Amino acid sequence: MPRMTGGDAIVDSLLRHGIDTLFGLPGVQMYGLFDALARNANRIRVINARHEQTTAYMALGYACATGKPAVYSVVPGPGVLNTTAALATAWGVNAPVLCLTGQVPSNMIGKLRGALHELPDQLATLRTLLKHADRIEHPTEAPLKVARAFQEMMSGRRSPVALEIPLDQLPAQAEITPLAPLAPHANPVPDPERIAKLAAMLDAAKAPLIWVGGGALDAAAEIRALAEKTGTPVVSFRGGKGVLDDRHPLAMSIASAYKLWPQTDLIVAFGTRLDVPTARWGAPPAGLKIARIDIDPAEMRRLAVDLGIVADSADAARALAAQVKRKDDPIRAAAIARAKAETAAEIQEVQPQLSYIEAIREVLPEDGIFCDEMTQVGYVSWFGLPIHTPRSFITSGFSGTLGAGFPTALGVKVAHPDRAVVAVTGDGGFLFGGADLATAVRFGINLVTVVFNNSAYGNVMRDQVRMFDGRHSGSELTNPDFQTYAKAFGVPSWRCTDAIGLRSALKEALAANSPCLIEVMTDITKETAPWKYIAPTRG
DSSP states (O other), X not given: OOEEEHHHHHXXXXXXXXXXXXXXXXXXXXXXXXXXXXXXXXXXXXXXXXSHHHHHXXXXXXXXXXXXXXXXXXXXXXXXXXXXXXXXXXXXXXXXXEEEEEESOGGGXXXXXXXXXXXXXXXXXXXXXXXXXXXXXXXXXXXXXXXXXXXXXXXXXXXXXXXXXXXXXXXXXXXXXXXXXXXXXXXXXXXXXXXXXXXXXXXXXXXXXXXXXXXXXXXXXXXXXXXXXXXXXXXXXXXXXTSSOTXXXXXXXXXXXXGGGGGXXXXXXXXXXXXXXIIISOSOOTTOEEEEEESOTTHHHHSOOSEEEESOHHHHHHHHHHHSXXXXXXXXXXXXXXXXXXXXXXXXXSTTHHHHHHHHHHHSOTTOEEEOOSSHHHHHHHHHSOOOSTTSEEOOGGGOOTTOHHHHHHHHHHHOTTSOEEEEEEHHHHTTTGGGHHHHHHHTOOOEEEEEEOSBXXXXXXXXXXXXXXXXXXXXXXXXXXXXXXXXXTOOEEEESSHHHHHHHHHHHHHHOSOEEEEEEOOGGGSOOOXXXXXXTOO
């Protein structure tokens, strides 16, 4: 058995789990870990940042773009609390992120003596957010507890996890027994009787929809085979974009699928909470039946449906495709095509946001990755941006995490340095983490960030004006000169006022092979609200 420090034991375990990058911001409680990382710099790189939140968002982006685990490390207390928005977002989008944080010295845990960075109960706080959180009490525990954390992250519904270790246990030495990764827990096998029942429902349906969410990202081939065999359109909102290439005749956005809603008699949902049709589309059509496939058994209690199947999306889609009858319905195919064409024409009213989306899609390569944000162009991308492959549309999902877009996109670009990555953000959200342009420069993270500048939290201001007799409060912003701001970091930048200018700037930025910033000057009073295409029955 090798003799290692607690920090060495953790690094050894990370390496055994295939981790070659750690996002982190060191501090006194984590010195022992970061020293171990320094001594293993030829095997695992550390990307630091200017704020703890960015380390976690970068890990989130890395995990979302790859489907693989990502790791970040920060100090306990205020450090780890600074990352909880990213952890909550990772929970919402089912991203396998491991938070490694410290603790006060072992003999002071729970004493509430005001040790540096002490929280009343940090582990309990983390457990309210995460699928799994544990403490490494001694270096000898590191291999097993790290392996268990990875096992929980990657089993069933993927989710973030955390490990904490007391300050004194990172430099402490002990005889360590290294441990190979633990296999993920076996996926539940799709119930054959329920699959047969669902196959019969799909055979009998006249106007079904397949709905996909983030839980279906690794089931693209199986869902496409099912859709093509049955002639059933596949609908995605945010998390499921790219499961079926939006150029496919059966691929539908929420805007185009809404035209088919009145006739819909069956929804087959894969890995999605089904928020849009159950909460945003009003009363369901008469006779509608809903079947859900989800790997998380708890989901079967959260939404009452006609049939629930606990299974991995790919396994269930494969089993279902083997049993359903082949359908060739030219009338249904024509209705789908008509709905898509009509919607494509109608959403042209959402200007100028859609013109910016079209410019980005024109310039972004086939395998390019788009990262959304809580900003006008981000909202329009949910129904207006064609996506061709899974994991090339990165979103904060229902968390709606303002400020997440830019730092998350940094992690996406770290994961895919040879693919074009474009982040859109508003002037408000960008400055949550804009200082990490420095991180992009330091590590050669050649992300292109498009900042839409309307000197406001624009959607908030528009809602306030609409709802409160023209009054608004707290939604106006005073911005720096973003061109000077970018220049201060040595980042090339462009300013434009329309889609033509954005298209030109984006071509130059993607060719620059550098971190780049494009500022688009906009006016919230001249933008068409997109919400009738996202939540058509809401006021």
